[in-house]
Amino acid sequence: MQLVGREREMESLTAFLERAAGHGAVRLLYGDPGVGKSVLLDAAAALAERAGTHVLRATGTEFEADVSYAALVELLAPLTRDIGRLPSLYADALGAALGVGFVPAPSGPPAAAGGPAPSRLVLGNAVLALLRAGAAERPLLLVVDDLPWIDRASATILGFVARRLAGSRVGLLAASRTGEISHFERAGLPEEGVEPLAPAAARHLVDVRHPRLPGRIRSRLMAEADGNPLALLELAGTLSGERRPPDVLPLSDRLRAAFTVRLGGLPTSTRRLLLLAALDQSIDLMILRRAAQDVAQGLGAAEREQLIEVRPAANRLRFRHPLMRSAVVELATPAERREAHTVLAGLLADDPERRAWHLAAATEESDEKVAALLEDVARRVLRRGDASGAVTALTRAAELSPAPRDRSRRLAEAAYLGADITGELGSASRLLADARRVDPALGGSLHAAAAAAYMLVNGDGDVETAHAVLVGAIEAAGPELDAGNDDLVEALHTLLLVCWWAGRTELWAPLHDFVGRLTPAVPEQLDLQIRAFPDTARSTARDRAGLLAAIAQQDEEFEPNRIIRINTSSVYLDLLGGCRAGAWRLVEDGRAGGAVRSSLGALMHLCLDDFVTGRWAEGQELADEGLALCRSHNYDFIVWYFLYHQGVLAAVRGDHLAAARWADELTDVAERRHARGAARFAHQARALSALGRGDHEAAFRHASGLSPAGELAPYTPHALWVVLDLVESAWHTGRRAEARAHVEAMRAARLPEISPRLALLTAGCEAVVGHEELFAVAEATPGAGQWPFDLARIRLLHAERLVGRRAVVEARPILREALAAFEELGAAPWAERARRALRAAGGDQRQSGPESLTPQETQIARMAAAGLTNKEIAARLRLSPRSVGAHLYRIFPKLGIGKRAALRDALDRAPTGA
Numbered sequence: 001m002q003l004v005g006r007e008r009e010m011e012s013l014t015a016f017l018e019r020a021a022g023h024g025a026v027r028l029l030y031g032d033p034g035v036g037k038s039v040l041l042d043a044a045a046a047l048a049e050r051a052g053t054h055v056l057r058a059t060g061t062e063f064e065a066d067v068s069y070a071a072l073v074e075l076l077a078p079l080t081r082d083i084g085r086l087p088s089l090y091a092d093a094l095g096a097a098l099g100v101g102f103v104p105a106p107s108g109p110p111a112a113a114g115g116p117a118p119s120r121l122v123l124g125n126a127v128l129a130l131l132r133a134g135a136a137e138r139p140l141l142l143v144v145d146d147l148p149w150i151d152r153a154s155a156t157i158l159g160f161v162a163r164r165l166a167g168s169r170v171g172l173l174a175a176s177r178t179g180e181i182s183h184f185e186r187a188g189l190p191e192e193g194v195e196p197l198a199p200a201a202a203r204h205l206v207d208v209r210h211p212r213l214p215g216r217i218r219s220r221l222m223a224e225a226d227g228n229p230l231a232l233l234e235l236a237g238t239l240s241g242e243r244r245p246p247d248v249l250p251l252s253d254r255l256r257a258a259f260t261v262r263l264g265g266l267p268t269s270t271r272r273l274l275l276l277a278a279l280d281q282s283i284d285l286m287i288l289r290r291a292a293q294d295v296a297q298g299l300g301a302a303e304r305e306q307l308i309e310v311r312p313a314a315n316r317l318r319f320r321h322p323l324m325r326s327a328v329v330e331l332a333t334p335a336e337r338r339e340a341h342t343v344l345a346g347l348l349a350d351d352p353e354r355r356a357w358h359l360a361a362a363t364e365e366s367d368e369k370v371a372a373l374l375e376d377v378a379r380r381v382l383r384r385g386d387a388s389g390a391v392t393a394l395t396r397a398a399e400l401s402p403a404p405r406d407r408s409r410r411l412a413e414a415a416y417l418g419a420d421i422t423g424e425l426g427s428a429s430r431l432l433a434d435a436r437r438v439d440p441a442l443g444g445s446l447h448a449a450a451a452a453a454y455m456l457v458n459g460d461g462d463v464e465t466a467h468a469v470l471v472g473a474i475e476a477a478g479p480e481l482d483a484g485n486d487d488l489v490e491a492l493h494t495l496l497l498v499c500w501w502a503g504r505t506e507l508w509a510p511l512h513d514f515v516g517r518l519t520p521a522v523p524e525q526l527d528l529q530i531r532a533f534p535d536t537a538r539s540t541a542r543d544r545a546g547l548l549a550a551i552a553q554q555d556e557e558f559e560p561n562r563i564i565r566i567n568t569s570s571v572y573l574d575l576l577g578g579c580r581a582g583a584w585r586l587v588e589d590g591r592a593g594g595a596v597r598s599s600l601g602a603l604m605h606l607c608l609d610d611f612v613t614g615r616w617a618e619g620q621e622l623a624d625e626g627l628a629l630c631r632s633h634n635y636d637f638i639v640w641y642f643l644y645h646q647g648v649l650a651a652v653r654g655d656h657l658a659a660a661r662w663a664d665e666l667t668d669v670a671e672r673r674h675a676r677g678a679a680r681f682a683h684q685a686r687a688l689s690a691l692g693r694g695d696h697e698a699a700f701r702h703a704s705g706l707s708p709a710g711e712l713a714p715y716t717p718h719a720l721w722v723v724l725d726l727v728e729s730a731w732h733t734g735r736r737a738e739a740r741a742h743v744e745a746m747r748a749a750r751l752p753e754i755s756p757r758l759a760l761l762t763a764g765c766e767a768v769v770g771h772e773e774l775f776a777v778a779e780a781t782p783g784a785g786q787w788p789f790d791l792a793r794i795r796l797l798h799a800e801r802l803v804g805r806r807a808v809v810e811a812r813p814i815l816r817e818a819l820a821a822f823e824e825l826g827a828a829p830w831a832e833r834a835r836r837a838l839r840a841a842g843g844d845q846r847q848s849g850p851e852s853l854t855p856q857e858t859q860i861a862r863m864a865a866a867g868l869t870n871k872e873i874a875a876r877l878r879l880s881p882r883s884v885g886a887h888l889y890r891i892f893p894k895l896g897i898g899k900r901a902a903l904r905d906a907l908d909r910a911p912t913g914a
Contacts, residue, residue, distance in 0.1 A: 003043055004208065004229075005201025006036065012192060013044045013173075020171025021053055021139035026162045028147075028186055029175040031194030034230025037175035038145055040194060044173055045143050053139040053171075054078075059318075060149025061281045061325065066396075067357060068381040068389035069098050070282065071154035072127070075142060082133040090126035093118035097153075097384040118384075119560065121589040124160035128168075131161065135169040147176035147184050153386040155183035162189055196227025206232055263307070263331050269294075270301045271328070274308070275340045277317055278328040279361075280354065284315045287347050338362045353377050356393075366402035374400065375410060382417070391417050395431065408439030412448035419454035419597075429455050446487040449473030450494045457637040462674040463502040470495045471510045483518040492526060493565065500534055501637075501670075503677025505714055508534070525550070525562060529569045536572035536720060537712040537749045544573050544754050551575060554582040560589070560598035567605040572717040574757040576609035577786070587622075596633050600626055604641040611648060612721075612757065614788040614825050617883040620649055640669045640678050647685030651692060652789065653889065654828035659689040680706050681718060687725045692829030699729035710741030712749055720751070720758060724793060727765040740769045756783045757790065764794035772801050792821035796834055803841050812843035826886040832893070850907050852894045860887045861895070865903035 003010060019025040029037050045055045058075040076098070083091050096118050118126070134140050144150065144158070162172050176182060178193070197205065202222060210233075221232065263271065273292055277283060288295050299317060302308045309318045319325045329337065341362035348354045356373035363370050374397035381389040394414035401407035412435040418428030432451050453466035474481070474491055481488060492514060499507045515522055515530060528550060532543045550566050557563055563582040570576050576583075583602040590599020603626040610619030623645035630639035647662035663682040670679035683705040690698035700709075703726035707719030723746060730739035743765045752759035763778035775798035778784075784791045795818040802811035815838045822831035853861060856877075863873045870884040877884075888900070895906035 003036075003039060004205040005197040006040065006043075009040055009192075009194065010043065013040065014047065016173070017044060017048050017051065017053070017141070017171065020141060020165075020173075021048075021051065021169060024165035024168035024170050026165060026172045026189050027174075028189055028191045029173070029194050030178050030191060031175075032178055032196070032228065034228045035194050035196055036229045037177075037194050039229070041143050041145055041173060041175055045141065048139075048141045048171075053141045054134065055141045055143060057143045057145075058150070058154075059281060060144070060146035060151075061278075062149055062329070063279050063357070063361070064281060065149050065151050066389065066392050067151055067354060068153040068384060068386040069151065069157075071144070071150040072157060073098050074282065075144070075154075076127070076130060079130055079134040082130055085133045086126065086129050089122065090129050093122045093126040094130065097123050097386075119585065119589050120156060120160065120595075121585050124157050124164075127157055128161050128164055131165075131170045132168050139169045139171070141171045141173060144172070144174040147174045148180040148182040150182070150184060152183040152388050153381070153384075156185075159183075159185040197229055197232075198227065202227045202229075202232055205229060209233055263327060266301050266305070267298070269298045271331070272336075272340070273298045274302055274328045275332050275336065276344060277308075278319070278325045279337070279340055280344050280348070280358070282351075282354065283344070283347065285310070285312070285317065286315055288317075290347055291343055338364070353380060360396050360400060363400060367400050368402050368406070371397040371400040371402075371406065371410070378413075390414075391427070391431075398434075404439045408435045409445060409447070411435035411438065412445050412451060415451040415455075416447040419451045429459065446473050446477070446491045450491050453494055453498055457498075457501065457673055457675070458635055462672075463498050464504075464507075464674050467495070467498050467502060467507055470498060474510075474514055479517065480519055481514060481517045483521060483523055489523055489526060490561075493529070493561075496526075496530065496534065500715070501673075501675040501678050503675065503680060503716070508715055525565055529565050532569040532573060533571070534717065535715050536717040536754070537751070538714070539573065539754055541753045544575070547573060547575060548578075551578040554579065557582065560586055560595050564598050564601040564605075567602070571605065571608055572720055572755075574612070574755040576605055577613065579605060580609060590629075596629065597635075597638075600629060600635065600638055600641070603629070604645075607642070607645045611645070612787055612789070616649060616652070616826055617880055617886060619645060620882045621880055623649065637669060637673055637675070637678075640666050640675070640681070643669065644681045644685065647682065648688060651685045651688035652825070652827045652830075653886070654692055654832075656689045656693060659685050663689075677716070680716065684718070684722050684725070687722055687729070691725060691729065694833075696729040696732040699725060700733055700735065703729055709735065709738035710745055712745050720761075723761050724764055724768075724790065727768050728793075728797065731768050736769070739765075743769050756781065757787050760784050760787060760790055760794070764790070764797070767794070768797060772798070775801070788821050789825055789827060792818045792825070792827075793830065795821075796830065796837070799834075799841075800837055803837055808841035808843065811841045812838065815841060815843065823890050826889060828889055828893075831890070850895070853891060857887055857891050857894075860884060861891050861903055861907060864888060864900060865907055 013027070016025055016027045029040060031037050045057065049055050056075050056078055058071045060071060064070040076094075083094060086094075131140055131142075142158075147155070150158070158172070158174075165172065174184070175194075176184075196202075199222070203218075206218060206221065263274075266274075269292065273288060273295065276288060276291060285295060288299075292298055299308065299310055303310055307319065307324055310316075311318065319328075332340070338361070341358045345355045345358040345362065348358065352373070356370070356377045359367075359370045360374055374393045378390040378393035378397065381393065391414045394410045394417070398407045398410035398414070401410060411431050415428040415431035415435060418431060428451060432448065432455055435448060449469050449472070452469050455461070456466040456469070457463050470491060474488065474495070477485075477488060483489065492511065495511050495514075499511055511530075515526070528543070528546050532539050532547050547566070547569055551570065554563065554566060557566070563579075563586055567576065567579040567583055570579050583605045586595070586598050586602035587606070590596055590602070603622050607619045607622050607626070610616065610622065623642045627639065627642040627646065630636075630642060643662050643666035647659050647666060650656075650658035650662060663685040666682045666685075667679050670676070670682075683702040687699045687702035690696070690702060703722045706722050707713035707716055707726075709726060709730055713719050723742065727739045727742050730736075730742065743762075746758075746762045746765060751762050760778060760781040760783075763774065763781055767774035767778050775794065778794050779791065779798070795814050799811040799814040799818060802808070802814070815834055819831060819834040819838060822828075822834055850858065850861075859877065860873055863876070864870075868876075870881040870888070873879070873884045874881045891903075892899075895903070897903065897906050
């Protein structure tokens with residue numbers, strides 16, 4: 001295909017197609033309406049087909065923007081024969097998400113069609129596997145036009161796939177208008193702008209297509225079209241019979257005017273057929289034949305005007321430009337559009353989802369039958385993993401509901417899905433407010449109560465009010481509670497979280513009462529979470545065993561809430577290490593546009609595990625991500641999770657001002673909502689910062705703020721994470737009785753039986769208050785190396801005890817081990833404390849200056865001395881900027897300097913002896 005003035009673009013696309021066919025590639029075109037994006041897509045598709053590539057196409061349409069996976073079904077339909085080559089997990093995911101008819105089965109419908117909804121991550125990988133299978137014989141090219149109109153579910157999966165095409169022989173070429181908002185996550189993907197034609201190319205195009213256009217009209221056309229190819233051609237066609245340019249040519253609607261003129265001359269029957277095709281791109285020629293007797297004659301007029309392209313072999317018709325579809329719809333009257341939707345609903349009786357949407361579009365007044373059909377659509381798409389599509393369907397169902405109670409109920413459920421899954425709290429809040437306005441008696445609805453709980457704690461409300469709302473709604477369910485009621489069980493899980501946030505012992509009583517009234521039995525996951533999580537100090541080895549069994553099955557678990565609840569139950573039993581794969585699936589799902597709320601929970605769990613296992617650099621990056629995600633989605637309360645992480649990481653690194661700032665913000669966020677349980681987490685950051693500064697009095701005050709000395713406070717599992725802080729600070733401030741009482745409480749709770757880390761901490765605390773020999777016992781705790789910061793702290797306390805009685809020879813190797821661990825972690829205050837102790841023991845024989853640096857530290861120091869920023873160093877060494885900063889924090893004291901500007905001189909300094 002020879003395109004005028006597009007030599008550069010075609011050269012770029014040719015290179016792209018070669019890369020895509022060989023190794024996989026992505027290219028996104030963007031530009032103004034009519035600038036030629038669709039023509040370039042056509043040219044690229046033709047070029048690819050000539051080279052032997054299999055081209056798959058889809059075009060976004062306004063109507064189908066609300067039809068879940070519409071674009072994906074259209075795009076992948078030619079590959080159904082390859083589904084049999086996929087693992088059953090992927091085949092089932094495709095069947096569940098894309099519909100029963102999408103995945104062929106030898107006999108009966110696919111098993112997945114009625115199965116659980118696949119996660120976005122599983123479905124994304126399934127689509128990717130299908131594409132790779134399809135490209136096994138020859139390369140594939142996905143061509144997507146009008147990307148912003150692609151339905152959200154399809155756009156999310158395409159965004160996921162686009163980032164994983166390397167090495168696949170699959171290309172993705174898509175186009176969208178400049179500045180249009182899309183559900184497709186394009187950040188970081190290769191883009192190319194399509195500019196208007198240069199003046200010479202514009203003149204040449206008009207000369208070729210309209211050689212007899214009068215000069216004055218040509219000049220006006222050049223000025224008005226400004227190089228836009230569609231405007232040049234379409235306006236030239238409408239002006240070709242004129243002897244002079246019209247007096248007024250509206251600049252804002254010039255393309256629409258050109259289309260309208262061309263459509264206005266078509267027969268009514270043709271315009272009717274075009275309207276049907278424009279309102280639902282999925283319909284084919286066979287379906288159109290049910291709507292009109294002579295489809296060929298009706299479409300022939302549009303073909304002769306070059307408005308559409310009919311492909312009999314494929315049983316399809318295609319508008320030559322996306323703008324033509326918009327013009328067809330805009331030219332029709334509202335009554336004509338409603339009539340067309342009614343016709344389409346009749347033609348699509350075997351497609352319940354599309355039929356429901358067309359009936360909704362055709363309906364002006366309230367209609368419970370249509371509303372019920374849309375509610376059923378919401379259930380269908382939710383099972384396929386499209387929560388956003390379910391919210392859209394429920395909202396429209398509410399609009400069509402005649403009865404206020406039904407309207408309110410549907411709005412409340414939409415609000416709950418928006419708050420609990422999609423992360424669209426702003427929209428959820430408005431939906432819930434609308435639900436209450438429609439029916440003030442909504443308080444008994446479990447969906448409304450759960451949504452209200454999220455709204456309250458993330459808005460101007462408080463957790464105590466959220467607790468009252470949930471308790472009231474559950475009480476309204478009656479004296480006997482049905483364990484098979486999923487809405488009820490979800491409400492109980494939400495109530496558990498609210499109780500934990502609130503941090504008041506008396507608020508737990510209603511939850512335990514409700515759980516005791518569940519019949520016939522408490523659901524296994526709810527039972528396990530209640531026993532393992534909120535009061536871990538009272539849990540048992542049996543609870544740990546049950547949780548280990550649940551974790552062992554996580555590879556087969558893809559439902560976000562179930563993964564989150566298993567992980568939450570694992571936190572204080574120190575089993576998060578086995579949950580990381582499931583947590584990462586949720587994080588990747590959220591990054592690909594899936595459930596935001598569950599991805600935040602997964603980020604929190606990864607951060608918690610990163611802290612105790614010493615992955616502080618990764619933990620910092622994930623905490624930054626979680627903080628940004630909370631703020632961008634208005635999770636104004638859940639943000640406390642990541643304020644906590646920022647605080648403890650700043651504290652252990654010795655950034656005491658930052659630690660105080662993060663702890664203060666956490667306290668403010670939590671206290672304003674009466675979330676005392678959440679607010680107590682700030683005590684750990686403050687206690688660690690105080691220990692790093694050597695202020696044991698403040699450390700004791702904050703550690704005992706989580707739980708008083710001598711007691712493991714009920715429903716305060718995080719108190720288990722500060723036991724060493726409390727015992728150490730109590731001992732150093734002369735509170736020997738309090739320190740011993742706390743160790744006795746730990747023994748009485750039999751903590752070593754429920755967690756290897758708690759066994760290490762218990763042994764370490766016993767050594768602090770007991771005989772020096774107990775330190776060696778603590779350090780020999782099985783698996784102690786999994787918890788490097790805890791182990792290094794116990795070794796430091798051991799060595800300091802030895803130095804105190806002048807056993808310096810025994811202390812030196814222990815101090816060196818502790819110092820190495822602290823330096824590797826970046827725990828600057830503890831590293832400095834170990835250095836002081838080592839000097840006191842006469843064992844600091846290491847050279848200062850450049851010779852004291854590790855090879856990687858030397859490399860980083862020299863780059864920094866040369867003027868490179870942390871970000872530039874990170875890019876060269878494949879590290880994160882924060883990791884570089886942590887290395888520099890360790891380098892400065894080794895070189896005896898305090899600022900970056902002194903690096904060059906310090907590195908050139910001659911070595912000094914011991």
